[in-house]
Amino acid sequence: MEKINNVTEFVFWGLSQNPEVEEICFVLFSVFYTVILLGNLLIMLTVYMGNLFKSPMYFFLNYLSFVDICYSSVTAPKMIVDLLAKNKTISYEGCMIQLFEVHFFGCTEIFILTVMAYDRYVAICKPLYYVAIMDQDSCNKMLLGTWLGGFLHSIIQVALVVQLPFCGPNEIDHYFCDVHPLLSLACTDTYVVGVVVTANSGTIALGSFVILLISYTVILVSLRKQSAEGRRKALSTCGSHIAVVIIFFGPCTFMYMRPDTTFSEDKMVAVFYTIITPMLNPLIYTMRNAEVKNVMKKLWGRKGSWEANHK
Template identity: 80%
Template sequence: MGKINNVTVFILRGLSQNPKVEEVCFVLFSFFYMTILLGNLLIMLTVYMGNLLKSPMYFFLNCLSFVDICYSSVTAPNMIVDLLAKKKTISYVGCVLQLFGVHFFGCTEIFLLVVMAYDRYVAICKPLHYMTIMDQDRCNKIMLGTWIGGLIHSIIQLSLVLQLPFCGPNVIDHYFCDVHPMLKLACADTHIAAVVDTANSGTIALGSFIILLISYTVILVSLRKQSAEGRRKALSTCGSHITVVIIFFGPCIFTYMRPNTTFPGDKFVAVFYTIIASMLNPLIYTLRNAEVKYAMKKLWCRKVFWEASWCHA
C-alpha cells in the first residue's frame, strides 16, 4: 500500500496557549535571539580581525559561533513569530525542512564540540607538536568531516519522517518540527522508526558526551604536570568547554534517548539545546577566556574609539 498524505499543513502548539505568557515569551525570546546573533557575530568578527587569535582553537570557536547562529535561526524566528500569531501553522514541506535543519546543525555542533575537546587534548598533552598535528589543512578537513557527519545524520532523520503517511490529526505539541512529535501523528506503526531515531540521535548524543567526559578527564589528569600558570590557563579554557557541553548535551540526551516516548515538558527542555546554549556560548567563551577578552578590547578600541584617550591608557 502506498503512502497517503492528507496533511499539507501542521499546527504547532508552541510553548504556551496563554496569551499573557506568550507576550512575555515574545519579549524574552526576541532578546535571546538578538543576543545569539550579536554575541556570536562579535566572536566571529573578533577571531577574524584579531591577530592574536590565529590558533586552531579559535578557528573552531569561529566555526562554533557560525553553527550556533544557523542552528538557532532554524527554530527561533518561527517560534517568536508564532508567539503573537493566533494560528501557528507550518506547511508539510516547511516542517520537514525545519526538522532537517535542526538535526543538521545540531549534529554538526555535537561533532564540533568533540573536535574542540580533541584540540584541547593535543594543545595541553602534546604542546610541542600542537601546530604540526593541528595544522590549517587538517583543521579544514576535520571541519568538513563535521559537516558531512551532520548531513548524513540529518538525512537519516528526514528519511524516517518522509516514508510515513499523515492522515490527521495535524497538531504538533512542540514549537518546532522534530521526529518524536511527528511520529505520534503518523497513521502507521512507528515503532521501528522510533527505535532507529533513538539509535541514531541518542547514540550520537550519549556517545559524544561519554567521549567528551573521557577527553576532559584525561586533560585534567595531565594538568598535574603543568606549571601553575599553565594549569590556570588550561582550566579556564577547558572550564568553558565543559560548561557548554553540560548545557547542550544534558537536554539532548534526555530528549533523544527515549524511543517513542514524549513528555509535555520536552519542548521546554528543547529550549536549552536550541536557544539557551547558543546564547550562552559567546558569554561563556569570552568571560572565561582572557585572550578573547583582550582581543575584543583591542578590536573595540581600534575600530570604534580610535581617538578615545582611555583606549591608550
C-alpha cells in the same frame, strides 16, 4: 502498503496556550535571539579582525558561533512570531525542511564541540606535537567532517519521517518540527522507525558526550604536571568548554536517548539546546577566556581611538 498523506500543514501548540504567558515569552525570547545574533557575530568579527584563524581553537570557535546563529535561526524567529499569532501553522514541506535543518546544525554543533575537545587534548597533553597534528590542513579536514557528519545524520532523520503516512491528526505539541512529535502523528506503527531514530540520534548525542567527558577527564588529570600558571590558563579554557558541553548535551541526551515517546516537558528542554546554549556560548567563551577578552579589548579599543582621532 501505499503511502497516504492527507496532511498539507501542521499546527504547533507552541510554548503556551496562555495569551499573557505568550506575551511575556515574546519579549523574553526576542531579547534572547538578539543576544544570540549579536554575541556570536561579535566572536566571529573578533576572530576575523584579530586574525586568529591560525589558532585551531579560534578557527573552530568561529565556526561554532556561525553554527549557533544558523541553529537558533531555524526555530527561534518562527517561534517568536507564533507567540503572537492565533494560527501557528507550518506547511508539510516547511516542516520537513525545518526537521532537516534542526538536525543538520544541531549534529554539526555536536561534532564541532567534539573536535574542540580534541584540540584542547592535543594542546595540553601533547604540546610538542600540537603544531604538527593541528595544522591548517588537518583543521580543514576536521571541519569538513563535522559538516558531512551533520548532513548524513539529518538526511537519515528526514528519510525516516518522509516515508511515513500522515492521514489525519496534524497538531504538534511543540514549537518546531522534530522527529518524536511527528512520529506520534503517523498513521502506522512507528516502533521500528522510533528504534532507528533513537539509535541514530541517541548514539551521536550520548557517544559524543562520553567521548567529551573522557577527553576532559584526561586533560584535567594531566594538568597536575603543569605549572600553576599553565594550570590556570588551561582550566580557564577547558572550564568554558565543559560548561557548554553540560548545558548542551544534558538536554540533548534526555530528548534523544529514549524510546519513541513525547513528554510535556520536551518543549522546555528543547529551549535549552536550541536557544539557551547558542545564547550562552558567546558569554561563556568570552567571560571564561582571558585571551578572547584581551583581543576584544585591543580590537575595539583600537577602533574607538581611531574613530576619536578621525572626528
